[in-house]
Amino acid sequence: MSELLPHEDPDPARPWLDYRGSRELDPAPRRGFPSARAYEPDPDMPGHWAAVRDAAEAGLRDAAGSPVTEPAIAAAMRSYLDGGADPLGAAAALEIASAVTSLYEVSRRYAQIEVWTGEHGAAFAAEALMRQCEIRVVNQHGKNYSRVAWRGETPAVVWAPAKPLGAEWGRGTECRQLRTVLSALPEEEYRPFRAVLEPYGRNHRQRLVRAYLMPTERDWAAEALAEWRERDSKTWRDQNRLAGIASSLDELREAGLDLLSNIGGHAPAVAALVEAFGAECAPLFVASVEAGTREYQGKATIHEVIAGLPTTRPSRTCWGTS
Numbered sequence: 001m002s003e004l005l006p007h008e009d010p011d012p013a014r015p016w017l018d019y020r021g022s023r024e025l026d027p028a029p030r031r032g033f034p035s036a037r038a039y040e041p042d043p044d045m046p047g048h049w050a051a052v053r054d055a056a057e058a059g060l061r062d063a064a065g066s067p068v069t070e071p072a073i074a075a076a077m078r079s080y081l082d083g084g085a086d087p088l089g090a091a092a093a094l095e096i097a098s099a100v101t102s103l104y105e106v107s108r109r110y111a112q113i114e115v116w117t118g119e120h121g122a123a124f125a126a127e128a129l130m131r132q133c134e135i136r137v138v139n140q141h142g143k144n145y146s147r148v149a150w151r152g153e154t155p156a157v158v159w160a161p162a163k164p165l166g167a168e169w170g171r172g173t174e175c176r177q178l179r180t181v182l183s184a185l186p187e188e189e190y191r192p193f194r195a196v197l198e199p200y201g202r203n204h205r206q207r208l209v210r211a212y213l214m215p216t217e218r219d220w221a222a223e224a225l226a227e228w229r230e231r232d233s234k235t236w237r238d239q240n241r242l243a244g245i246a247s248s249l250d251e252l253r254e255a256g257l258d259l260l261s262n263i264g265g266h267a268p269a270v271a272a273l274v275e276a277f278g279a280e281c282a283p284l285f286v287a288s289v290e291a292g293t294r295e296y297q298g299k300a301t302i303h304e305v306i307a308g309l310p311t312t313r314p315s316r317t318c319w320g321t322s
Contacts, residue, residue: 025265025270025271025274025275025305026268026271027244027268027271027272027274027275028175028176028179028180028240028244028268028271028272029176029179029180029183029184030179030183030215030244030272030275030276031182031183031184031190031214031215031216032216033275033276034275035183035275036183036184037180037183037184038184039177039180039181039184041111041114041117041118042107042109042111042114044107045107045110045111045114045115045118046114046115046118048106048107048110048115049112049115051106052097052101052103052106052110053081053093053097055097055100055101055106056096056097056100056101058100059096059097059099059100059101059154059155060077060081060093060096060097060100062154062155062156063077063092063096063137063154063155063156063157064077064078064081066140066154066155066156068138068139068140068141068142068156068158069156069157069158070157070158070159072088073088073089073092073135073157073158073159074157075089076088076089076092077089077092077093077096077157080092080093081093085119085120085124087124087127087128087130087131088128088131088135090116090119090124090128090131091128091129091131091132091135092131092135092157094112094128094132095132095135095136095137095157096137096155096157099137099145099147099155100147100155101147111174111177112174113125113129113174113177113178113181114177116128116129117181122178122181122193123192123193123196125178125181126178126193126196126197126213127196127200129173129174129175129178129209129213130197130200130206130209130210131200132173133160133173133200133202133203133205133206133209134159134160134200134202134203134206135157135158135159135160136157136158136159136160137155137156137157138155138156138157138158139153139154139155139156140153140154140156142156142158160203161203162202162203163203163204173209175209175212175213175241176268178213179212179213179244182213182214193213193214194214194217197210197213197214201223204224204227204231207220207223207224207227208224208238208241208242209241211223211224211241211245212224212241212244212245215244215245218247220245221245221246221247224241224242224245225242225245225246225251225252225254225255226255228242228255228256228257229255229256235261236260236261236262236267236269239257239260239261239262239269240262240267240268240269240272242255242257242269243257243260243268243269243272243273244268244269244272246273246276247276248277249273249277249280249281249284252284258284258287259284259287259288259291260284260285260288261288263285263288263289263302264301264302265301265302265304265305266301270285270302270305274305274309278309279309281309282306282309285302285305285306286306289302
């Protein structure tokens, strides 16, 4: 590492954060990188899920019995709710529960991955997460569902199209949590997850998610990078995931990701890129700031990140001057 800047406050226990300046970054744990760590589950999470199930009981019953719900999904949901190890049913139950209730009100750090892992193991949790990527919640008319009381809608679950419009649908998967779990597993426990995730490449969302969960699998990463330009919609969550699988900044440029839509110092993509590439990220960050981003006016968090990059000439590196 180059000579430290005056405002840097290195932590000997976490040397990979020496670049942080006055802002500590928290990259999504990545296998083979210093950020990899064991997942620390919340012992209260099973109780939270029990509370969610109670609150969502009517919605779960309506969805399982709806004529709009795909029969295979309804059967899987009933099986899971009766105690069966059915990943599709687990995914459908979570999507319905999150559509008809507020998980945030139960716990601000709600994580279904912990529930699924406790019930049937990490491989089951991985499959359930992937099944989330191929279903969506609709109302009794097959349109977007809303739990607003005056609309009087009842939920149902259907298959998402193989080439769905939009980048996100439903609650969204807990990719970071499962990626953390996988990041620190012994190699003999990690490798079997390739076979667990292999069948789930039906749509662009699944392909990006599995590459993000196992960034060591470079063929999956290459696939997700290659189809980035073709996607009709790219959210900042997608950008976070793509940034978390890249092995070089050239890969991102070739894929077409040359600006970040969420450029604050708190953004997961920023942390992932700085951990992987250090000061090489500066031109990308500066270009994103100049283009206009989600960074709030007056909150100079990204400037703190840029100032803390490991170089003794930050302004020249960032702004391309000599």
